[in-house]
Amino acid sequence: MNFKINKAVLNNAIKKVSGAINPNTPVPALTGMHLAANQDGLTITGSDSDLSIRTFVPSDETEGVEIIEEGSIILPAKELAGIAQKMPKDLIAFATTDETQMQISSGKSKFTLNGADGNEYPKLPTVEGDSYPIKGQVLQELVEKTAYATSKTETRPVLTGANLFYQQGSIGMVATDSHRLSKVVGDEQVEGDISPVTIPEKTLQKLPKLIGDAETVHVKQTESQIVFQTEKAQVFSRLLDGNYPQTDRLIPAEHKTRLTTNRKDFLSAMERSTVLADKDQKVVTLEITDENSGIFETIELSHNNGEVGQSKEDIIVDETEGEELKISFNAQYMIDALKRIDDEKVVIEFNGAMRPFIIKPENKTHFVQLILPVRVY
């Protein structure tokens, strides 16, 4: 195996693949990166067996890779990454001395790195069947707007991922940790008969960077595996077992109180309200009072941490309608939700002090977030 590669191209590929590697894996081969060179180019793979990432550097690009001899090898991931980063010149030459040892040189610097035979690397899962295309930008949005709401505890394992579903010709995604929920439907018509699957949070975390600015992502899925493919990267992920709960019936269709406010100002106020809060208990109280016979100009947000002090804030609202309300909730959940909205204005719809309430962008219907209130004694 023998090739020459541009330093920046190599570092870029290594960075992508690194995300899948767990240095503490019990499978020794998986602590390394798999490099395979053939006449088409160089393929680099990293995997923790649940998640595998494969990048491809074509040999025909000017600033890419020049393959001199085909072959494959496993090299220690951390060391390979360190060497690639610190090499003195823009061109790095790789040449095996035998099946398990690589010489890497650049300028007057030369490394000999001990690895393992490329054939010892575990096979990636094969995912059969047709793929469907989805816009890179749409997939980005689905992931970024829902992944945060996945459960961080293993009580119900299926909730630690986000559910990808197909609804009225569009792909959507929903996540909930049973205290809050986020659901978004992509604004793109996708053809096919796509079964709902639940994608682990770790995969969601890595996906946006791997998709990058790819225009189209080709998705292929079975009952246990999903593959996301762009021109330069392939992401293989295990899926989560179990039936994802029916979330649509959790989202209330009606409301008793409704307010529209500036997203940024409301977010700042929420962030201020957590300054005096304990780390684990950021409960705030929002009070909407009918001072001017139905026309509210401000609502009040307060937090009381007896020992340290209190905060109080008047929130300027654009519009409110409906009943008076005093409701308490976790401020961090509201902060997380507001951060996922791009619009200038947000709408919040309540159904009384003890019922879940929803947050959504003012002018869009495809994105809805839900928060369960907290009982305060």
Place this chain on the structure above:
Amino acid sequence: MNFKINKAVLNNAIKKVSGAINPNTPVPALTGMHLAANQDGLTITGSDSDLSIRTFVPSDETEGVEIIEEGSIILPAKELAGIAQKMPKDLIAFATTDETQMQISSGKSKFTLNGADGNEYPKLPTVEGDSYPIKGQVLQELVEKTAYATSKTETRPVLTGANLFYQQGSIGMVATDSHRLSKVVGDEQVEGDISPVTIPEKTLQKLPKLIGDAETVHVKQTESQIVFQTEKAQVFSRLLDGNYPQTDRLIPAEHKTRLTTNRKDFLSAMERSTVLADKDQKVVTLEITDENSGIFETIELSHNNGEVGQSKEDIIVDETEGEELKISFNAQYMIDALKRIDDEKVVIEFNGAMRPFIIKPENKTHFVQLILPVRVY
């Protein structure tokens, strides 16, 4: 107590003072910041009793503080910092409701913060005697070039600080952890009879930011305390007990081998050589061989980590003289030393494989660093 202050000015002052506060101190009053307002302005103090930082915001500046009523209070540090950072408007109003409670408001946001009576705050040490002036820039240089070499273990407590000394009319500073040493003498004539004192590393760590771009720092010292004073900040520090070792006799005046090389290239090579090293044992070997009858063009740097691999590097040198040499040392020490030098070229002088060697800027004599080699079996 009642004052109005510009948000950025307040945040700046709080940030400086925060550095001295240890949230886990056993003295409750010291978990807070002390605020004192009088007609001249606002003084904010933070302290962990070893190190105290005091900043002053004058009342006569346009964008400063407006004192409405004098007084003092202790407020919880973390919460005060959080509030100051997150307030919505550029002007923040402070008003006590009683001796232990402060109302802080800005725009439509209002906090009530519980603190303690300002009179309960411990008195800062009084440091009597004359002060001597030192250029801010010189003090910065002394600290930045030596603090890294202080000992991180408590075996010899006096080595955990840097020794400030007076020598032939200049102030200098030296630090050593007994494996390496850094000594720099300021290029400024200072008048006075200044006794050597040893400043704890924690103080050195904070000092550069606190000095900022102050032109002159006034230093006052006793046997147990030192105070650094600029126009806007005062730093009080405990000094370390014990006699600092005589370091001058450790620095060899002669050499058997000498080389001059490009600092940046040598630093990159050293950094590459640590890629394959264990975290705690970054030993590299430098070999200078007399290939061309006394004229060396390259020297060789190598590292061998049997399990993972080896690295080898040819270093281009500008000039060498003296004996052939093969020497092993901790690469991290060399990296630390090279990073403290500003010059394009560095000179390294050796006295054989088992004797300490020195690193210095090519054209300056006021700054010398020393490293002890490692015995390799």
